[in-house]
Amino acid sequence: MESIPNARSLLCFGPKQPYPIALYLGFRLLKVLDAVSIRFYEFPLQVVKLVHLKYLAITYDGEIPSSISCLWNLEVLIVSQHNNIKRSNLPVYLPIEIWKLHKLKHLQCMGLDLPDPTSADDDSLVVEKLLTLSGVSAHSVTVGVLARIPNLKKIGIKIESAHDSVETFSFLGGDQFSNLLIRSPENVTSVPIQFPLFLKKISLSGCGFSWSYMRALNCLLHLETLKLRWYAFCGPVWETSDWCFSDLKYLLLEDLDLKRWDSTRDHFPSLERLVIRHCYNLQEIPPDFAGSKSLEEIEVHDCRKEVTVGIEKQRKRYRNIKCGLRVRFSGDDEKAK
Template identity: 30%
Template sequence: MQLLGQSEGWKLFNEKACKSRGAEFETSEFETIGRPVVEKCKGLPLAIIVVAGLFSKLNTLEEWKNTANALSFSSTTTLDDEECSRILSLSYNHLTHNLKACFLYLGVFPEDHKIHANNLGRLWLAEGLVKAFENEEFDAVANRYMLELMDRNLIILSQLSPCGRKIKSFRMHDLLHAFCVREAQKENLLHVVLSENRSDFPQKGFRWVSIQSVNFDMSTIRSQSKSWKSFLYFLLEESSLEFNDFNLLRVLYSSTKSMKVMVLTDIVHLRLLILKQNIKLSRARGFLKPRCRKGIELSRSWNLQTLLCSKVVSYRSDDGGNYSEFPQLQYIRCYDGFIHGNPPSFVHKLFRIRVDDCTQEYIKNIPFLKKVGIVCEGRDDYNGCITNLASSEQLEGLHFGGTEFYIHSQFTNHIVLLKNLRTLSLFFVVFDSDGIDILSKLPRLEVLKLKYIGFRGAQWKIQEEVIFCQLIFLEIFCTPLEHWEASSHNFPKLEHLYIRFCYKLREIPIDFAEISTLKSIKLRECLHSAVESAKKILDEQRDYGNNDMVVIKKETLNVSESEESLSEEEPDQKWITDN
């Protein structure tokens, strides 16, 4: 690791510790305290930014003095492990009690693992580390905690959400990850299975177990299972496991399709279940014998909050009931399959249901629905489906489209009934050249994603009177669009434009240089001419004083590569242009 000189180290510290402070933090008194602190970090960038993150949270000169005095190191020119650990400990000890527990939970993930914020928030919720407040939902609390960790430079941002307000994913520096694991183990919270060596197992019961060893043997740690609250599996190698007598387990999480649960005796305290296999929910006063041969069946996991699977979530009842036995189940998602049966009335997020299931009665039964994913198969009544959704007053997010074929965009006339919609993702839909414009009538729409979209005439011409008044993020993915006409007037608040795999798009409208809010244009596998148009927009934005805007390009194509990509894609994606 390259070490920084004193001037570089001070510049980095000053940038991180004082970036959001007023002029008083630029005075010589604060510099007098800060420079010796930077010197104690001995040029190690991680140590400098972690200390800077800590000092950025201190508000007075006295607090700076007291914290600086806590750092006393040897006179050697480099940091040893103990001194580095002392710096990390100082920052960790300044966290609130709740934030400490949330930080330690990050140790369950493997080193250099990309951590997805949505999953982490639900893991924290399941463990009781975050909770909703009267005016703040749990995911907002979780995002606030992650932002706090990022401000303190304890995590490294990988990606923000499309709107730019939330963390989507992040990573940890390897030294911080090692510190996190070490502290969690010291508190008898975490055991990481990295080998089959039984001598590594702690004598006392631990709360979280993370499986990261290829030679993992469940029987070697089963004696400790009664204390487990979280079981997380991160291996690519296939493994078949049985879970019985895990009475206190709250989290059962697999990051891959490799873990197969053969037996899962109903766990009353289970709150989060993420598996890549079928799940069947059963309503019964007593235990039921499993009938779900290719998956697992639950009947008494009454505390379940989150359920994610790869194939099918279905429901079986011996007395014609519904999901009333799962009163806390708010998030259900199937990655490849569908949800069968009526969902619980408390559900907030529901992903991958069929259009035919989206009846008026079905929607009426879930009044708290906020986000939903709906897939059309065959010639379904998708207009009626959208009309039924209009009765869902809290609906903010919709993912809607076909599967292996395109559907016509006439349903967009009905989508405008969803007045509270903030996020809209459409896929495998055919639009006329101006068919998308009607979406501008959604008054709160902030995020619009257009994936596998067919444009009749291969062009999108937006009329001057069409205004996407609140749109912040626009993504165009894998379309045959060739010509795009638009002005800054059409997108007055656009911040992020993301164009991927648009092999024929010649250029981005140059008038986007007039959008004062524009922060980024990202292009991947697009024509060289489209990239050049983005650079022209960037140059003009610079002339207007917008020095923060960026253009990010990856794998730019030339014309021959574009034609080759299209010839490969057309048979599978069934591009529609002039028909």
């Protein structure tokens, strides 16, 4: 690789490597470095010399050095973990110098948190261009931190205790956020949460909510995308009753223990795409969904065949050619109908 010293991008493809691999980083004009597939046991200090970098993505389990602030052109920083094992009960913070990356737009750091810049007594520590923050825990969602990210639109939070869920969402008010992702590995967010009213996209995973708590989401009149993964809600029956998701366009149900979904298309008048994955207990979708005028596609992955058969019967009954159906089982090629 030394023969192309003026390279602008270095992309490392393939599965993640379990062992360290020597990577040449002598490209002084490099702007994009995507090395997520390579595991670093020590932070590659050559990286901080690449001052033209705009995009940096690596896999590293340790602490980020303060010299990261040398990458003053950086717009995207992604730090993935090789091991998702929690290292201690104490938060592990990014260096305070991370606040000097004033061009940063996207920050994704699994297992790391943003330090509170107010402790540094420096008013210049503001990242006005940051739009997306994900992978952090509740320790990053404080008044001091959010005040220094005035244009933040999307936030992904890892909840590790019920106390975190209460403490965190007391700060998420107003209309600042349009996209919220919550990941809870141990079903600890069963404590009711007051969601920001102006959210347009929500992704929940591992929260363990009761289906009755779906009313809290139904109050979000601007909600357009709802993704429920890995026991985000628990229980055999989801009954929408008189609830109406008036603006919802995309609904994902994945790895849920849901058996019966009692609803009607009138409760989802704007739904355009329905995706159901690995819901092995689900018996059928609501009996009139395929007759919806707004619904364009239903995707079914690894569910009971009765679900697919029921959808096909609905399409024939309503003669809905517009509503496509994609079915896939593990080991099979995807079938579009």
